Amino acid sequence: MSAKLEPTDVAAVLDRKALCATVRRRIRRSFGHFPQVKKVLRRLGDLLKYECDGEEPECLVLLGETGAGKTTLLEYFRDKHPPIHHDDFTEVPVLYFRVPSSCTKSALYAGLLTALGSPYAKAGNEADKLEQLLTLLRACKVRLILLDECNHLADRGAQKTHYSMADGLKELLGRGRCPMVLAGTPSLADFVWLNEQISDRFGERITLEPLSMEPARQKDCLAVMNGFMKLLDGMQAIDLTGKKVATSMVYASGGRLRGIRRLLVRSVEIAEGKDSLEINNAVLEQAFAEVVFPGAEPNRNPFSRRFNKAPLTGLGEPYGKRGGRSS
Incomplete structure (x- = not known):
């Protein structure tokens, strides 16, 4: 008992x-304001203040391994600049969207429309969605677009698919005139640097180091x-x-x-x-x-007295390479 x-x-x-x-x-x-985090937040703040008056918008690539804190950081910045509700429209200073796996241009545009609150996000074809998105970017006074998990643009599909997605980003940048951040794992770098359509627009890179x-x-x-x-x-x-x-x-x-x-x-x-x-x-x-x-x-086990002090990057270990490309 x-x-x-x-x-x-x-x-x-x-x-x-x-x-x-x-x-x-x-x-x-x-959420810690550590040195790397402060650097990224400052840069995002600069992009948010950027006045794109007829010229190409400034852009940034944010890289980091899975778990490095990219999503937490981007969501923190978005939440610090929430929508502003006016009598006749809602202002969205920062538009955040997490790119899904096997993403297409149509899915990208629809996702951004959904993030803006459009009830017609899935209406029409790819061209219709783009026109609706461009209209709402202006109407909602979007000043910065944050695209998270952009490694999905590189990790799935063949070169033709990658070219198509790069073309979609280029068109959105060229016509939307809004600064953009692409965030993802290191495989995103290959997608950006090997696509001439966007490589010169995303020349700036910040990496969140472990x-x-x-x-x-x-x-x-x-x-x-x-x-x-x-x-x-x-x-x-x-x-x-x-x-x-x-x-x-x-x-x-x-x-x-x-x-x-x-x-x-x-x-x-x-x-x-x-x-x-x-x-x-x-x-x-x-x-x-x-x-x-x-x-x-x-x-x-790093906390065991018998730990051999070798990084846990071997086959089958927590930080070793998985089969296929990183996602």
Whole structure:
């Protein structure tokens, strides 16, 4: 028979559960103004202010591996510049759209129309959708278009399909006269640079590099770890800014913010399951084995004393190459 909990014990359990829930929510919703992020936000701000008066709009390519934080960053910028509702129209300063896999020009135009709130997004043929889109871009005073997951333009279809999509972007730029950002994984670079129709329009590139504990980049990495430590306020957490732990976190996450969030959220869940607030090395080791690399041997777990300190980029490992092109 289990022992009866005293009221004070019940209160402590409820307090612990509430704290763990709060910490998990903080981590999932976190957005850090780290050096790389600040650079991109400044550039997006410049593009938003750009007055395109008869000349070609300025454009940007934003690259980063899956989980680097591109989508979070773009959505953050969009949310900082929300639609403005006037009496007779809605102004949309920043138009965001996530490009689907196997995208066509018609699907691209329809997606942008849907993002603008058009009830006729799927009406008409490709040319009709483009004309409707160009009309709404002007009517809604769109000043910046953010196209996310643009690696889908490069990862699917043959060269003819890629040429067609490049042609669609060119026409949208030429007639829409609106600055545009293409964001995606590194495979997007090939699509842009090998298409003469858009390569000269998207000459500027910013890459979100994965975190690293290499000497030249260690300071920025530790700043990120310090940011996550603040999110763990209230927990009895191991110091993520210690060089040994920070290095393990980089190995475990591939230097990607999404991986760090996943590790820490699961670590909080593990601690809560043990009726504890402690996140130590053993908890991180368990979290890694559960949500990053299930079935990993100790020598491939960065939080194990037996870890061999080789990047997790081998065949079948979390950050190794998948079959086919990156998506």
